[in-house]
Amino acid sequence: xxxxxxxxxxxxxxxxxxxxxxxxxxxxxxxxxxxxxxxxxxxxxxxxxxxxxxxxxxxxxxxxxxxxxxxxxxxxxxxxxxxxxxxxxxxxxxxxxxxxxxxxxxxxxxxxxxxxxxxxxxxxxxxxxxxxxxxxxxxxxxxxxxxxxxxxxxxxxxxxxxxxxxxxxxxxx
Numbered sequence: 001x002x003x004x005x006x007x008x009x010x011x012x013x014x015x016x017x018x019x020x021x022x023x024x025x026x027x028x029x030x031x032x033x034x035x036x037x038x039x040x041x042x043x044x045x046x047x048x049x050x051x052x053x054x055x056x057x058x059x060x061x062x063x064x065x066x067x068x069x070x071x072x073x074x075x076x077x078x079x080x081x082x083x084x085x086x087x088x089x090x091x092x093x094x095x096x097x098x099x100x101x102x103x104x105x106x107x108x109x110x111x112x113x114x115x116x117x118x119x120x121x122x123x124x125x126x127x128x129x130x131x132x133x134x135x136x137x138x139x140x141x142x143x144x145x146x147x148x149x150x151x152x153x154x155x156x157x158x159x160x161x162x163x164x165x166x167x168x169x170x171x172x173x
Contacts, residue, residue, distance in 0.1 A: 011093040011094055011095070012093065012094070013088070013091050013092070013093050014091060014092055014093070014094075014159065015087070015088045015090070015091045016090045016091055016092065016097075016152055016155040016156060016159070017089055017090035017140060017145060017146070017147060017151075017152045017155070018086060018087055018088070018089055018146040018147065019082060019085070019086040019089045019140070019144045019145065019146055020086075020143075020144055020145070020146045021083070021086055021146075023143060023144055024079050024082050024083040024086060024144070025079075025083065027075065027076075027078075027079035028076055028079040028080055028083065030075075031072045031073070031075040031076035031079060032072075032076055034068070034072040034075075035069055035072035035073055035076065038065050038068050038069045038072065039058050039069060041065065042057050042058045042061045042062060042065050042066075042069075043055075043057050043058045045057070081100075082100070082144070085100045085101060086146075089140065090139065090140060090152065090156070092107060092156075092159045094107075094159075095107060097110060097127075097156060097159065097160070099139055099140070103137070105127060105129055105137065107159055107160045107162075108160070109129050109130045109131065110127055110128070110129055110130070110156065110157075110160035111128045111129065111130050111160075112127075112128040112157070113125055113126070113127055113128070113139065113152070113153040113156050113157060114126055114128060114136065115142070115149060116136065122141055122142075122143070123141070123142045124138055124139065124140060124141040124142055125139040125140050125142065125145070125149055125152060125153065126138055126139055127139050127156070139152075139156075140152070
């Protein structure tokens with residue numbers, strides 16, 4: 001157990017966003033099928049020469065196919081990691097906002113949550129953090145988000161506003 005795990009477990013956690021399960025399961029399936037198909041394509045011509053030759057052909061055969069197999073394995077691993085974190089992907093503990101289990105930001109440094117398109121046209125929610133950089137931080141891609149983007153934005157801004165004393169980003173009529 002790391003220091004971060006012990007620290008998180010001592011404070012109550014508030015889940016703000018979850019991930020959809022179906023796209024992650026489909027991503028795992030597609031990546032596994034792509035890996036298996038590429039490996040079979042690499043090893044099939046030398047199947048009669050023994051297991052060692054098949055393994056050498058898979059690993060050291062066509063370089064493009066080997067790189068594609070590595071990409072498929074990475075995609076599978078990424079989808080599996082997200083699958084495990086899907087029930088509490090974005091959460092806070094009153095001090096920090098966490099994305100998955102890897103990234104976190106202090107709540108008092110968060111200024112806004114915006115929706116932006118990346119280079120391939122995929123829209124995602126991004127954090128505007130109060131530091132010297134002008135780069136926004138990726139929070140969650142909208143196609144993977146289980147729920148509305150407005151609810152996640154409101155939850156993050158409410159948590160961040162609570163750190164400054166008066167919650168903002170929420171209007172009461």
